[in-house]
Amino acid sequence: xxxxxxxxxxxxxGGVNAVNAVSLDLKEGELLALIxxxxxxxxxxxxMLYGQLKPDEGSVKLNGRxxxxxxxxxxxxxxxxxxxxxxxxxxxxxxxxxxxxxxxSHHRGIFSVWPPASRRHRPEAHALLELVGMESQAERxxxxxxxxxxxxxxxxxxxxxxxxxxxxxxxxxxxxxxxRVGLMQLTADIVKERKIGVLFTExxxxxxxxxxxxxxxxxxxxxLADGSVDEVRANPRVQEVYLGGGSTFGEQEDADTxxxADGSVDxxxxxxx
Amino acid sequence: xxxxxxxxxxxLSNAAALFLVxxxxxxxxxxxxxxNFSHGxxxxxxxxxxxxxMTVLPGFIGFWASILLAGVAVGVIGLIVEMGVLRPIxxxxxxxxxxxxxxxxxxxxxxxxxIWGPDDLIGKRSPGFEGVVKIGDQLLPSYDLVLIFLSxxxxxxxxxxFNKTRVGILVRAATQDREMVGALGVNQSWLFSGVFFxxxxxxxxxxxxxxPKGGADLLMDFNILAPVFVVVVIGGMGSIPGAFVAxxxxxxxxxxxxxxxxxxxxxLMFVVMAVVLIFRPWGLFGRPETLGSHxxxxxxxxxxxxxSGRLWLALAAAAIALTAVPLxxxxxxxxxxxxxxxxxxxxxxxxxxxxxxxxxxxxHAATFGGGAYxxxxxxxxxxxxxxxxxxxxxxAAGLLALVIGWFCVRLSGVYFAMLTLAxxxxxxxxxxxxxxxxxxxxxxxxxxxxxxxxxTTAYYYLVLxxxxxxxxxxxxxxYTPFGYALRGGRDSALRxxxxxxxxxxxxxxxxxxxxxxxxxxxxxxVFAKGSIFPTELEIARSFDALIIVFLGGVQSxxxxxxxxxxxxxxxxWLSRFEYWRLFLGLMIIGIxxxxxxxxxxxxxxxxxxLGAAPGKPEEEAA
Numbered sequence: 001x002x003x004x005x006x007x008x009x010x011x012x013x014g015g016v017n018a019v020n021a022v023s024l025d026l027k028e029g030e031l032l033a034l035i036x037x038x039x040x041x042x043x044x045x046x047x048m049l050y051g052q053l054k055p056d057e058g059s060v061k062l063n064g065r066x067x068x069x070x071x072x073x074x075x076x077x078x079x080x081x082x083x084x085x086x087x088x089x090x091x092x093x094x095x096x097x098x099x100x101x102x103x104x105s106h107h108r109g110i111f112s113v114w115p116p117a118s119r120r121h122r123p124e125a126h127a128l129l130e131l132v133g134m135e136s137q138a139e140r141x142x143x144x145x146x147x148x149x150x151x152x153x154x155x156x157x158x159x160x161x162x163x164x165x166x167x168x169x170x171x172x173x174x175x176x177x178x179x180r181v182g183l184m185q186l187t188a189d190i191v192k193e194r195k196i197g198v199l200f201t202e203x204x205x206x207x208x209x210x211x212x213x214x215x216x217x218x219x220x221x222x223x224l225a226d227g228s229v230d231e232v233r234a235n236p237r238v239q240e241v242y243l244g245g246g247s248t249f250g251e252q253e254d255a256d257t258x259x260x261a262d263g264s265v266d267x268x269x270x271x272x273x
Numbered sequence: 274x275x276x277x278x279x280x281x282x283x284x285l286s287n288a289a290a291l292f293l294v295x296x297x298x299x300x301x302x303x304x305x306x307x308x309n310f311s312h313g314x315x316x317x318x319x320x321x322x323x324x325x326x327m328t329v330l331p332g333f334i335g336f337w338a339s340i341l342l343a344g345v346a347v348g349v350i351g352l353i354v355e356m357g358v359l360r361p362i363x364x365x366x367x368x369x370x371x372x373x374x375x376x377x378x379x380x381x382x383x384x385x386x387x388i389w390g391p392d393d394l395i396g397k398r399s400p401g402f403e404g405v406v407k408i409g410d411q412l413l414p415s416y417d418l419v420l421i422f423l424s425x426x427x428x429x430x431x432x433x434x435f436n437k438t439r440v441g442i443l444v445r446a447a448t449q450d451r452e453m454v455g456a457l458g459v460n461q462s463w464l465f466s467g468v469f470f471x472x473x474x475x476x477x478x479x480x481x482x483x484x485p486k487g488g489a490d491l492l493m494d495f496n497i498l499a500p501v502f503v504v505v506v507i508g509g510m511g512s513i514p515g516a517f518v519a520x521x522x523x524x525x526x527x528x529x530x531x532x533x534x535x536x537x538x539x540x541l542m543f544v545v546m547a548v549v550l551i552f553r554p555w556g557l558f559g560r561p562e563t564l565g566s567h568x569x570x571x572x573x574x575x576x577x578x579x580x581s582g583r584l585w586l587a588l589a590a591a592a593i594a595l596t597a598v599p600l601x602x603x604x605x606x607x608x609x610x611x612x613x614x615x616x617x618x619x620x621x622x623x624x625x626x627x628x629x630x631x632x633x634x635x636x637h638a639a640t641f642g643g644g645a646y647x648x649x650x651x652x653x654x655x656x657x658x659x660x661x662x663x664x665x666x667x668x669a670a671g672l673l674a675l676v677i678g679w680f681c682v683r684l685s686g687v688y689f690a691m692l693t694l695a696x697x698x699x700x701x702x703x704x705x706x707x708x709x710x711x712x713x714x715x716x717x718x719x720x721x722x723x724x725x726x727x728x729t730t731a732y733y734y735l736v737l738x739x740x741x742x743x744x745x746x747x748x749x750x751x752y753t754p755f756g757y758a759l760r761g762g763r764d765s766a767l768r769x770x771x772x773x774x775x776x777x778x779x780x781x782x783x784x785x786x787x788x789x790x791x792x793x794x795x796x797x798x799v800f801a802k803g804s805i806f807p808t809e810l811e812i813a814r815s816f817d818a819l820i821i822v823f824l825g826g827v828q829s830x831x832x833x834x835x836x837x838x839x840x841x842x843x844x845x846w847l848s849r850f851e852y853w854r855l856f857l858g859l860m861i862i863g864i865x866x867x868x869x870x871x872x873x874x875x876x877x878x879x880x881x882x883l884g885a886a887p888g889k890p891e892e893e894a895a
Contacts, residue, residue: 076773088768090761091573101761102772104754110774111782113750117757118579143573157772 275409319480351473379858509559636697644792670792826871
């Protein structure tokens with residue numbers, strides 16, 4: 001059932017094996033977290049998947065079609081969406097226009113001249129903004145948005161061409177704890193509803209443990225563990241390598257239980273807002 | 274064999290001045306990220322100051338002391354420019370700094386004219402090196418060997434400075450990461466002033482040292498600018514060995530080019546540059562630019578709004594008023610307004626790529642003059658009627674933009690600016706050097722409109738129709754998906770690529786379209802004046818458009834129109850004075866420092882002040 005098949009992805013910089021024979025599968029509707037300590041190779045993996053970096057070896061197949069060797073633009077057209085660690089949006093356009101641009105590009109209308117850009121695909125853009133809870137801010141300039149709202153806008157943009165696969169590089173970096181839970185819950189709902197596969201990297205273990213369906217642990221460019229949240233949590237090698245010691249990990253676990261209670265409160269708060 | 278040795282040595286000695294100026298420019302850019310367009314003026318000042326000193330200080334010691342003192346004097350002038358003009362605007366967008374240094378060029382030009390007069394000065398021979406050296410049966414001026422020695426001396430000195438001294442290592446560190454060096458407790462403004470002094474002094478020494486070979490004249494500033502940019506682009510911004518190697522390549526090429534293809538010397542160096550850029554867009558010794566490494570982009574632009582009913586009314590009223598002008602206005606007013614409209618079209622076409630696309634072109638005159646020359650050549654050689662010439666001129670300009678743009682859109686920021694300037698100089702040099710076809714300096718005369726459009730009023734209406742039509746088309750394009758994609762590429766190229774937009778293709782298309790419209794302005798211009806000269810392709814013409822855009826306000830669609838009106842009227846008035854460049858230069862510097870949002874910005878400020886009561890909730894929230 002997996003529609004994304006990564007096999008033997010390898011990349012070295014000079015003498016350093018940044019990523020060594022990484023393989024993974026992703027199913028539709030699955031939220032897969034890619035975690036690991038700094039320098040584990042997460043970003044390198046991401047950049048290879050999205051065509052920004054050419055791997056030394058390996059293949060990435062999306063529904064049987066090879067992604068390696070394609071430009072980011074081509075990969076996007078093949079149905080891969082992406083959000084950035086530091087948001088990248090058009091500051092001089094409104095929220096609405098930001099989404100409209102993705103839709104215009106999807107409908108191959110960039111080089112057309114009529115009608116004007118701001119009149120194109122409005123219903124579709126509105127639906128997307130509604131999905132991420134941004135419709136009330138549709139006519140504001142993207143440059144005045146709060147950071148959490150920019151992340152939502154990015155999600156709406158990434159969903160504009162109905163992608164099969166969504167790559168999210170540290171989706172909650174730089175956000176307040178409350179916003180983190182809200183955004184990931186939103187993502188999880190969308191994934192479920194639209195049967196999209198999501199691969200995301202994340203530093204915040206609370207977010208990972210609360211929302212990921214499956215976790216992939218990367219260490220020194222190699223896959224250390226691959227399994228459900230509980231399996232990965234219980235894995236002594238992960239505890240040792242990733243968190244440095246069992247005692248620290250225990251504390252982490254306690255903190256996490258407290259956090260999930262907070263999380264549910266936040267969800268309600270969001271629904272009220 | 275001897276012939277080749279002498280040729281190579283001549284090339285080496287020619288490279289000396291080029292290397293000194295280019296290395297100074299490179300050092301300044303490396304640390305301050307400012308491309309100092311007035312660097313050629315520092316070179317010229319070095320020559321004039323050195324000349325005056327040499328008439329006072331006699332003998333061998335006097336000669337060399339003069340060169341050194343000229344360097345120090347120019348260094349101090351550079352320091353004044355840095356502290357007075359650039360320091361207030363380091364935080365402004367890159368374009369502001371570039372335009373400000375252009376203001377400095379104008380000021381220095383007129384001050385030099387004021388002090389030393391208009392005549393070319395012939396440099397004194399260097400005492401002790403008046404003669405020639407015999408190499409086999411070939412002769413070489415012995416001063417050439419001195420210059421070769423000097424350039425190696427400076428290269429060695431700079432190497433020592435940057436690798437073996439604490440100050441030099443700090444400068445190198447600042448080149449890589451300014452903020453980090455600041456965080457380590459180094460006083461940045463001291464560092465900036467220091468490199469400005471050093472860089473300017475090198476240009477001054479370069480100017481003074483070449484006196485025995487080239488003398489001093491008022492065209493030196495612009496004449497060295499294009500080769501220096503070529504050298505810096507080939508060598509890589511910020512690299513001193515790169516500047517050295519590139520200066521050598523260009524100079525040797527020139528020496529041998531004169532022997533083989535005497536008509537193409539100017540074009541040849543640009544061909545080399547183009548070849549280098551295809552394979553290494555950041556130069557031989559340079560590093561690829563990291564995004565955001567330049568001056569800040571300034572506050573984000575407000576989203577485009579649809580024209581309001583009041584704006585439509587105002588535009589309609591303006592169009593009716595312009596149509597009615599011949600009923601009450603005389604010939605003078607109609608000719609002046611035609612000039613204004615042509616300037617507005619020219620500037621609006623630049624604003625399309627510069628304002629919307631973030632592509633700061635410093636060579637927009639290439640397509641303006643290109644269109645004008647295309648029309649003139651068609652009339653001259655094909656005896657084409659005006660209508661046909663006006664149809665083909667924009668197409669020719671668009672074709673030119675297609676070629677130039679193909680190279681230029683690979684680059685961004687200052688590299689783009691320098692490359693467009695260099696290409697405009699290629700076009701200029703073709704028009705200037707290819708006298709058999711273009712008439713060279715004498716231009717092409719007798720290009721008059723068809724009979725039906727030959728009256729002042731008739732031609733005014735033609736300019737009004739085509740000019741306003743062109744401007745309206747450019748404004749309309751801003752609202753199309755294409756215009757949005759262009760702005761998107763400027764806002765975030767990363768985002769554009771991530772939603773499948775080919776940023777380079779969009780930019781290239783916009784460059785061609787802007788070139789087409791600029792060519793139309795050129796065609797309207799040539800039939801209005803009846804003649805065309807290479808001056809319409811000069812750097813100064815490119816800067817007219819830049820200043821108009823800048824004066825009006827980069828972030829506003831109507832900025833170029835407001836700027837075009839004010840600038841043309843102002844120039845018409847100022848050019849009656851002898852030292853109008855001085856005034857214009859000071860005015861540009863003043864605007865950059867005091868009115869960063871241009872005329873439209875001032876208008877908005879006034880409007881906010883007058884009707885500020887409710888205010889926009891959104892802006893208050895932010």
